[in-house]
Amino acid sequence: MEIAVQIALNAVxxxxxxxxxxLGFNLVYNTARFFDLGYGAVAATGAYAVFYFYKxxxxxxLSSIALGILIAGALGFLIEKVVYRQLRARKASQTVLLIASLGVLTVVQAIIAIIFSSQFQTLSRNIGASRIYNVYGGxxxxxxxxILCSGLSIMTALGIILRYTLFGKAIKAVADDEEVAQIVGINSERLIGIVFFIGSAIGGIAGIAVGFDTGIQPTMGMTLLLSGVVAAIxxxxxxxxxxxIGAFLLAAIENAGVWYLSGEWKAAIAFAILILFLLFRPQGLFQK
Amino acid sequence: MDNSAKFIGWAAGIAVVAAVIVFMYVGTSTPSETGPITIGFIAPLTGDVASIGSVARTATELAVEEINSAGGIDGRQLNVVYEDGQCSATPANNAATKLINADRVIAIIGGVCSSETAAFAPTAMQNKIVVISECSSAPNLSKTGKYFFRNYPSDAYQGKYAAEHAYNMLGARNAALIFHQTDWGTGIKDVFKQRFTELGGNIVVEDGSPQEARDYRTALSKVKVANPDYIYAPTYPEGGTVLLRQIKEMGINSKILAGDAWSDTRLQKDVASFDLDILYVESKGNVTDEFKSKLLAKTGGDQVPLCAPQVYDATYILAEALKKAGTDPDKLADAMRATKYDGVSGHIEFDANGDMTVAEYIVKRIENGTAAQVQ
Structure with missing residues (x-):
């Protein structure tokens, strides 16, 4: 019983x-329509910014975290302006954008490693001294x-914004058909910029959360990105x-798998699920 | 079409420029019979176990300074090119390729991590480059080749010692194995498991993760329920630090026994506030006070970490062999194999595989940010 509770908590x-x-990845994909791998680097940047200000x-x-989120958002916005927008203006294909974003990921990771070294570091100042809650034996x-509370509130807030505000409706319009959206007067370039800012800021929050939960290293973005992508698919x-929903499902299956088998299987399980979905339900659990 | 032609043009241009640069570089560094003798050094200078790797570098510098100020190798100075292997296969292999092809080294000292050494040693063997590793202990390195040596005992010894110590001295009957899936981690875990069960002990949980894993909670959930006497955790320090933190957070009461990688001073400082019972096994070295004070004067630290005495000795062993045999790879390897050396890390002799002929271990306890030998 106790172990089931703990595994469930780990999954949550x-x-x-x-x-x-x-969340952030999907938001960007939804509007910009390409696989933005640079998202991983932005997440790591958020975590490293907090590391710099806080430690x-x-x-x-609080101000360190706020600055971290802001810097992640600003970096995402900047990358969009300097790299992706130029490519889009030249009618570059999704593949070109994907490769460009891989370049962004590699460059940003390398810069982080040069400034902060590739050493694994912890964000929290007082490890081991923080409070621990007992939940039914777990x-x-x-x-x-x-992390759980802020995650849930961000999801709710984003959901409300997308559904009920004009901004959210504009995003939906651009996502559905960019040209038509432009015809009805939506400045799609500006909107995509804002989406990149928000999406990257959420990515930054994810990076910061991982940093406080376990720790940071320059390549952390890739791991985070992959789980985000699998969850999104x-x-x-x-x-x-x-x-x-995909994220919680993935976490539940991964943790159950590790329980029955062992830790070696975690990545294999995640990607086996990904392949199964791509083969048998490419549109995912919920169609757009 | 136009774009791809342009791309090919650019690619060809870049390739030509790169080739010219490489040739110029190689051309200038051809070794001569009177100039300095260049050797390579590979260790994790960043990333996992960087605190061990960077002190290994300092210890090597110390030895080289002493050798050179005492006249070098028959008048030729010893020159070392230092590269970062990042405790991982690809960077170590890149480093070795650069050392062999661009710097034209005749021997390489390193790596520290078994995954580094396992990755680059085959390339070095093919190029007839003598490799002496001061710290790689994976059992499967034994058959690397004729030019391979290590003055650090194979884990075939360490895993066995840890199992016997756990069973006989610590009274452990149930153990959980949490390990990193690397040449070192899996190798040492297998030996431990075999010996511990032979003695009559029980393995209650066995769970491996990649070296870069940072979430051990599900494995630890199993450990918590099984509640073993000891967790045997041959893990690298970065993951190990997180592992210990999660053991603490999950309120697990089992004691912990780990491998020599935890002699990493950074891990010891980072886990100071956890208040856990942590032991680890380390290769015994009779580190002299003279070496200790020389090294600490250079590092400014308060401990001589693992591998520092070994790499200091490795540098001297290599220098002695160079004096006897010169730079011919086959003669050099023979001279290395004939080594009988009493260094700061103990007595060193090699068997046919280039392994140490004897191995002695001690157990240390991590407490208050540092480690002390358990009597």
């Missing part, structure tokens, strides 16, 4: 992290509770809510 925590990753400059926790740390590419 992992699910919260994956769904944050999937190196000794800022207080345990959760304070950090994890915060399971849930249905471009479907924001589907991504969240």
């Amino acid at each position: 925590i992992a699910g919260a992290l994956y769904s944050l990753a999937a 190196t400059l000794q800022f207080d926790l 345990v959760m740390t304070e950090t994890q509770v915060i 399971i849930g249905g590419m471009g479907n924001v809510y589907g991504g969240v």
